[in-house]
Amino acid sequence: MIDWLGPEEWQAVRLSLKVSATAVAASLPLGLLCALALAKGRFPGRQLLNGLVHLPLILPPVVTGYLLLVAFSRQGPLGSVLEPLGISFAFRWTGAALAAAIMAFPLMVRPMRLAFEAVPPALEQAAATLGASRLRVFATVTLPLALPGVVAGAILAFAKAMGEFGATITFVSNIPGETRTVPTAIYAFLQMPGGEGAALRLVAVSVVLAMGALLVSEWLSRRIARRVAA
Amino acid sequence: MIAVAAKKRLGAFDLDAAFEAPPGVTALFGKSGSGKTSLINAVAGLMRPDAGRIEIDGAVLFDSSARIDVPVHRRRVGYVFQDARLFPHMNVAKNLAYGGRHDRDRVIDLLGLDGLLDRRPAALSGGERQRVAIGRALMSDPRILLMDEPLSALDAERKSEILPWLERLRDEAGLPILYVSHAASEVARLATTVVVMEAGGVKRAGAVAEVLSDPAAVGMIGAQEAGAVVRARIAGLDRIDGLTELALAGGRIVLPGRLGGIGTHLRLRISAQDVILSRDKPQGLSALNILSAKVTAIDEGPEGVAVGLLCGADRLLARVTRRSARALRLEPGQQVWAIVKASAVAPDDVSGAT
Numbered sequence: 207m208i209d210w211l212g213p214e215e216w217q218a219v220r221l222s223l224k225v226s227a228t229a230v231a232a233s234l235p236l237g238l239l240c241a242l243a244l245a246k247g248r249f250p251g252r253q254l255l256n257g258l259v260h261l262p263l264i265l266p267p268v269v270t271g272y273l274l275l276v277a278f279s280r281q282g283p284l285g286s287v288l289e290p291l292g293i294s295f296a297f298r299w300t301g302a303a304l305a306a307a308i309m310a311f312p313l314m315v316r317p318m319r320l321a322f323e324a325v326p327p328a329l330e331q332a333a334a335t336l337g338a339s340r341l342r343v344f345a346t347v348t349l350p351l352a353l354p355g356v357v358a359g360a361i362l363a364f365a366k367a368m369g370e371f372g373a374t375i376t377f378v379s380n381i382p383g384e385t386r387t388v389p390t391a392i393y394a395f396l397q398m399p400g401g402e403g404a405a406l407r408l409v410a411v412s413v414v415l416a417m418g419a420l421l422v423s424e425w426l427s428r429r430i431a432r433r434v435a436a
Numbered sequence: 437m438i439a440v441a442a443k444k445r446l447g448a449f450d451l452d453a454a455f456e457a458p459p460g461v462t463a464l465f466g467k468s469g470s471g472k473t474s475l476i477n478a479v480a481g482l483m484r485p486d487a488g489r490i491e492i493d494g495a496v497l498f499d500s501s502a503r504i505d506v507p508v509h510r511r512r513v514g515y516v517f518q519d520a521r522l523f524p525h526m527n528v529a530k531n532l533a534y535g536g537r538h539d540r541d542r543v544i545d546l547l548g549l550d551g552l553l554d555r556r557p558a559a560l561s562g563g564e565r566q567r568v569a570i571g572r573a574l575m576s577d578p579r580i581l582l583m584d585e586p587l588s589a590l591d592a593e594r595k596s597e598i599l600p601w602l603e604r605l606r607d608e609a610g611l612p613i614l615y616v617s618h619a620a621s622e623v624a625r626l627a628t629t630v631v632v633m634e635a636g637g638v639k640r641a642g643a644v645a646e647v648l649s650d651p652a653a654v655g656m657i658g659a660q661e662a663g664a665v666v667r668a669r670i671a672g673l674d675r676i677d678g679l680t681e682l683a684l685a686g687g688r689i690v691l692p693g694r695l696g697g698i699g700t701h702l703r704l705r706i707s708a709q710d711v712i713l714s715r716d717k718p719q720g721l722s723a724l725n726i727l728s729a730k731v732t733a734i735d736e737g738p739e740g741v742a743v744g745l746l747c748g749a750d751r752l753l754a755r756v757t758r759r760s761a762r763a764l765r766l767e768p769g770q771q772v773w774a775i776v777k778a779s780a781v782a783p784d785d786v787s788g789a790t
Contacts, residue, residue: 328521329521329524331508331521332515332517332521333523334481334509335480335481335508335509335513335514335515335535335573336509336514336535336572336573336576337512337535337536338535339509346534350525351524
């Protein structure tokens with residue numbers, strides 16, 4: 207595998223894995239919260255939250271990337287606040303992770319939300335009558351029953367993050383070793399004379415990863431039904 | 437001592453019910469849609485009344501005027517749902533321990549759960565699931581047990597399998613039980629107190645023997661379901677003919693089958709439609725069970741005439757047609773003969789007494 211990929215290609219694969227893993231790990235708590243709020247919550251602004259979560263799916267990725275660039279550049283409203291704290295996203299791999307996290311967020315929330323919705327409220331009520339606080343009900347009944355869906359959401363988000371291109375290249379450019387992920391590397395190799403071979407190898411890696419993620423997440427989704435039905 | 441008062445507007449349905457009950461099993465009895473489950477949910481805290489007060493053995497769980505509303509998980513109610521609601525991802529042992537390990541060994545023994553501990557809920561029969569659900573509720577050390585038609589999802593065989601467990605529970609656990617049911621036979625077998633509900637309100641409340649033998653209550657309970665509950669002692673056994681002789685306060689009756697050892701006390705439900713009345717002592721009749729009785733009350737309903745009888749100290753209930761009532765010239769205070777059809781008493785209507 208290592209011999210099969212050139213050093214530059216391998217670097218892009220490693221960076222993509224790092225960026226995607228960071229993106230998923232960092233957005234998971236917020237993803238869970240949004241999924242839970244959308245599945246079980248009854249509050250004003252629920253439709254607005256739903257819209258916001260799904261926005262990156264509909265918006266052209268270049269628009270998302272540009273908005274991130276405006277917000278997180280050194281002079282931007284968020285960048286100027288974070289810069290003195292030593293947190294910077296612009297043209298850094300962390301920025302690639304942020305872009306990937308936002309673009310993957312709708313895909314993460316959707317299966318989680320469906321899994322939370324599938325947990326029968328009757329079981330949560332039963333747990334409450336047995337003395338469990340809301341937090342304990344969530345930790346011992348809701349989350350375990352929804353776990354396959356939660357994992358499925360995380361895997362889908364990871365796969366989406368691996369493939370994120372438009373927002374990433376707009377926000378953090380295409381710097382080898384820093385922000386050159388697999389998709390931006392494919393783009394760069396295609397611009398280069400004689401780069402087709404490298405591009406093709408990375409394409410193969412992308413297809414295998416995406417296919418694998420889809421299969422695993424489908425299999426996990428089917429498990430929810432079996433777990434809850436009893 | 438249970439004191440419940442709850443008002444709630446639920447769409448077009450108005451719940452406005454109040455009752456008090458002494459220790460023991462209190463049956464909330466009524467047709468589906470009469471508000472039984474809503475009332476029990478108010479006790480559990482799963483439904484919040486618009487106004488009312490709920491007190492169990494001195495603990496106030498809800499009081500709208502004092503702004504008390506104890507959250508569900510602090511109410512200490514053991515709720516046994518109609519559909520068991522076991523956690524599918526936990527085995528029986530973990531389900532049982534979810535709410536605590538109060539009196540664990542005794543509960544497992546009381547409900548015969550020992551052989552089930554390693555199994556998942558999906559691998560249990562309906563009756564086993566209900567037993568686990570009851571055990572789980574008991575182990576959470578509740579101050580009251582709430583049971584919402586715990587037998588209605590079961591077939592007759594499973595019902596008769598689980599009823600003795602419920603009787604043991606009533607007699608041994610010493611816990612107040614609020615029991616929702618629409619089956620008069622279950623109520624007669626288990627309850628100390630009956631609260632009859634209709635259209636969101638309490639129609640009648642009182643001791644089980646008193647309410648079930650009251651002719652005026654027949655309309656609420658249903659003509660087919662009506663019947664008095666009496667206590668009896670086994671006075672003799674006829675092994676050759678397979679009969680059991682029972683001593684009631686007002687005489688003896690003989691039932692088919694072996695119902696227990698001599699001296700055992702039983703609770704017996706005698707369905708109103710299985711009691712025939714006669715002015716003169718009947719002769720040459722195949723039924724062996726002829727009791728002398730006094731008419732105490734007569735209630736004419738759309739489906740016939742319900743007649744309350746006093747037979748020694750036991751209250752019985754008979755149902756006759758309007759024409760028979762006229763022919764017999766029934767009136768309160770009159771002496772009659774009550775004939776109980778022996779074969780009509782179903783095994784489910786005989787149970788251990790308290």
